[in-house]
Amino acid sequence: MKDSYSNFLDEINGKNISFLIGSGASAGIVPTLWIESFSKSFEELLTSAEYDDDQKKVLYYIWFNLWIRKTQILEFEDEPKEVFENYEKFISNLITISNHEGFDKPKRINIFTTNYDSLFELSFDKLASQNRLTFFNDGSRGFLKKYVSSENFYITTSHCGISDGFQRSIPTINLIKLHGSVTWKKNNEKIEMSLENEVFEKLVEDAKSINEMILEMKEDDDPVLGPSDLNKVIDFFDNENIGHSIFDTDLTEDTLREHIDQIYSIAEDELNEFKTSYDSLPIVSPTKQKFSETVFEQHYYQMLRMLSFELEKKNSILIVFGFSFADEHILEIVRRSMVNPFLKIYVIAYNKKSKDMIENALGKGTQIEFIPKFNEEADGSIVNGNFSFLNSLLGGVK
Numbered sequence: 310m311k312d313s314y315s316n317f318l319d320e321i322n323g324k325n326i327s328f329l330i331g332s333g334a335s336a337g338i339v340p341t342l343w344i345e346s347f348s349k350s351f352e353e354l355l356t357s358a359e360y361d362d363d364q365k366k367v368l369y370y371i372w373f374n375l376w377i378r379k380t381q382i383l384e385f386e387d388e389p390k391e392v393f394e395n396y397e398k399f400i401s402n403l404i405t406i407s408n409h410e411g412f413d414k415p416k417r418i419n420i421f422t423t424n425y426d427s428l429f430e431l432s433f434d435k436l437a438s439q440n441r442l443t444f445f446n447d448g449s450r451g452f453l454k455k456y457v458s459s460e461n462f463y464i465t466t467s468h469c470g471i472s473d474g475f476q477r478s479i480p481t482i483n484l485i486k487l488h489g490s491v492t493w494k495k496n497n498e499k500i501e502m503s504l505e506n507e508v509f510e511k512l513v514e515d516a517k518s519i520n521e522m523i524l525e526m527k528e529d530d531d532p533v534l535g536p537s538d539l540n541k542v543i544d545f546f547d548n549e550n551i552g553h554s555i556f557d558t559d560l561t562e563d564t565l566r567e568h569i570d571q572i573y574s575i576a577e578d579e580l581n582e583f584k585t586s587y588d589s590l591p592i593v594s595p596t597k598q599k600f601s602e603t604v605f606e607q608h609y610y611q612m613l614r615m616l617s618f619e620l621e622k623k624n625s626i627l628i629v630f631g632f633s634f635a636d637e638h639i640l641e642i643v644r645r646s647m648v649n650p651f652l653k654i655y656v657i658a659y660n661k662k663s664k665d666m667i668e669n670a671l672g673k674g675t676q677i678e679f680i681p682k683f684n685e686e687a688d689g690s691i692v693n694g695n696f697s698f699l700n701s702l703l704g705g706v707k
Contacts, residue, residue, distance in 0.1 A: 333631020402703035407480030620646035
């Protein structure tokens with residue numbers, strides 16, 4: 310590993326560095342979207358013509374219950390400790406890289422992420438007291454009330470000393486949440502950042518009510534599924550083993566579809582109300598349907614333009630991690646940026662299968678490098694492109 314990647318930091322040093330981070334970074338806390346037993350992603354279920362509008366209301370309930378509900382993370386937990394440590398290590402590595410930059414350009418690194426969760430914010434908060442001369446920028450400004458705006462990302466901060474005897478740029482890490490956040494809400498045509506999100510909390514309670522209705526189903530209700538299948542699906546919905554895909558079971562899609570119909574038949578009114586509330590969440594769903602509120606939609610396209618501008622700059626680096634390129638807008642921006650001869654893209658793929666899938670979507674080019682190489686190590690092992698691997702690259706391969 311040392312021989313293959315020891316020059317990685319030298320290759321990105323002095324460049325305009327941006328990251329594109331997807332759900333793979335939070336795996337272990339928030340499940341990935343891939344459904345191993347169906348050999349497809351949850352995005353494909355939500356966009357499939359095989360499910361009608363009523364069935365998709367149930368799918369949205371599943372999507373919220375198993376994914377989005379887990380993204381409101383307000384404090385570091387003891388388990389899974391490794392995920393939190395990887396986020397902290399990642400941000401610490403970026404601070405170190407920025408501090409090694411010269412004084413001829415702003416010390417700025419951009420993190421573009423499609424994740425809704427608050428793990429980056431938690432890491433920023435924890436590391437802020439240890440790195441006082443680092444500016445963590447989530448695009449918000451304010452005190453008692455904080456509002457998000459795209460113009461807040463174009464800020465360069467400097468330290469001039471008490472006597473103004475010198476001025477030096479201090480590291481700035483921009484966090485650009487392309488698909489929204491569970492910490493956002495609409496406030497008078499503005500995006501307010503708040504840990505108190507009434508829409509989110511209502512959806513949590515509505516989902517709990519629907520969960521209870523499912524668990525109260527009795528045999529004498531003449532269920533579509535037999536008791537053993539029903540118990541299997543209930544376990545499927547309530548699965549807490551999120552270190553792996555929620556769908557790593559022997560449940561078939563046909564069985565799931567039958568159960569979806571059953572759920573809708575017993576919770577029709579509740580699911581209709583749930584979907585209405587869900588549509589006001591400030592997040593991009595995996596259906597390619599964007600924000601329903603204009604203020605969020607405008608911000609979304611401003612952030613996409615910012616990604617495009619960054620990739621068009623001279624001497625730009627894009628490091629992709631945990632991202633599948635399922636978002637067509639982002640895919641098109643990255644593919645279009647590949648005409649820039651001064652851009653280099655590093656894709657950290659988890660395994661060979663993931664690498665092939667991303668390469669099929671993104672295409673090939675001299676500017677793209679997939680790492681790791683998935684060559685067999687001396688001890689016979691294969692290195693996976695997980696968060697620890699990315700941190701080893703950014704920290705300097707030992």
